[in-house]
Amino acid sequence: MQTDRFLYTYVRQTDDHDLCRLEMRALFGQDTTANYLFSGRCIDPERSPFMKERLDVLAAADSIEEIIRFAATLPDDGTTFQIRCLNTMALGETEKIPHPERRRIERSIGLKMAAAADLFSPDLLYGVVRIGDTFLFGSLTENTAGWRNHIKKPEMYSTALSTHVARAVANIAVPHPEGVRAIDPCCGIGNVLVEARSMDIDMTGRDINPLAVLGSRKNLEHFGLTGTVDVGPIEEAAGHYDAAVIDMPYNLYTHATREQQASILKAARPLTDKLVLVTIENMDDLLADAGFTITDRCIARKAHFEREVVVCE
Structure with a gap:
């Protein structure tokens, strides 16, 4: 053995x-x-x-x-x-x-x-x-499962990633945090960001929606966490990061068109060495067009609802 x-x-x-x-x-x-x-x-x-x-x-x-x-x-x-x-x-x-x-x-x-x-x-x-x-x-x-305390947040989206999925995605993006800089450039209400910061992952947040940014900041503060969350589209994000997480917008209020999805992925290519994409539809062609190579993937299920988690470099 x-x-x-x-x-x-x-x-x-x-x-x-x-x-x-x-x-x-x-x-x-x-x-x-x-x-x-x-x-x-x-x-x-x-x-x-x-x-x-x-x-x-x-x-x-x-x-x-x-x-x-x-x-x-x-x-x-x-x-x-x-x-x-x-x-x-x-x-x-x-x-x-x-x-x-x-x-x-x-x-x-x-x-x-x-x-x-x-x-x-x-x-x-x-x-x-x-x-x-x-x-x-x-x-x-x-494991005392302290992360469960993050399930109930002051600000929540019904379509946001569940807490345990967000935590797993943060781990997949940054499995070994020492010396690693990460970004969630479409962070929404900050579910992945909260999990990352609670694990001492150096992750920055960003979102085009000012209300989402305010909610994300409020959630971080509620759990005694610190971290930068900026307002603006991914195309205007400065700097370079070792890893990025993108939970592709898809619901009624933040749905991205195919052209917008392509733009997000193309903007992510020079921004990061590694991308973990969460999507409800296949985007292999858009990832290839943006210059990413898929290295791993899985389906995250909740009853009949499925999200795909795609790891790219």
């Missing part, structure tokens, strides 16, 4: 399966149809709307007894701990472990550890999990 340093588990709805995998490919350079993934990359689970937890693997063994022996060697440094068994759901082909058995596994490890256990406010979380015939043990980081 592959046992890279980090194990990530996932929870996703059927409609989000393809979007989740596209986000996986952006963050890790790989994906899987399973609901867990091994990687050598350390990603904060809070980044993703789909990640459940990250296990920093300290030991891998063929039996729980070997894990117990390893845990017994950990020194008592004055911190308290709690152990959680991650088999609360089926992980790939490994069936869920019933609650009583999970508690037995947790206790059997904890009783042999030198440090003091604390079931209510531990200093450290440890995780243990069985995948196939292998047991893994390590430090555990859980």
Whole structure:
């Protein structure tokens, strides 16, 4: 079994399966149809709307007894701990472990550890999990899904990207934020912008609609986030960015004609090295005409409504 340093588990709805995998490919350079993934990359689970937890693997063994022996060697440094068994759901082909058995596994490890256990406010979380015939043990980081606080905003559009889709799109555009400058030049009410800024992604907003810009600024301020949001068309955007997100306008009030869509994409080409386009209609021809090359894509579904997320360079 592959046992890279980090194990990530996932929870996703059927409609989000393809979007989740596209986000996986952006963050890790790989994906899987399973609901867990091994990687050598350390990603904060809070980044993703789909990640459940990250296990920093300290030991891998063929039996729980070997894990117990390893845990017994950990020194008592004055911190308290709690152990959680991650088999609360089926992980790939490994069936869920019933609650009583999970508690037995947790206790059997904890009783042999030198440090003091604390079931209510531990200093450290440890995780243990069985995948196939292998047991893994390590430090555990859980996703508290703080991004859900962004669902209800002071200013909202009924047709704007949902919060979890906006967060995934921000991750796809900027999977590794350090030193990366990004722009959302058609930011609307700022759903992608809020998610990006909440993850310390250096993203600037812009929109041709002054009312949308005011709403976007208000949403950022509401969540204690900072960021520049300018008024004006993408054609007047100055500078150059490593990545851009464009959720192509499509509703009754902001619908762009085919010519306007082409103009937006042509203006984006000199503006950015990488583009993540969100669209309800195929724009492969317009992207090619603008000079973009498609490198990845998926369909993001919500019931019978579909958006395409297209990654371009």
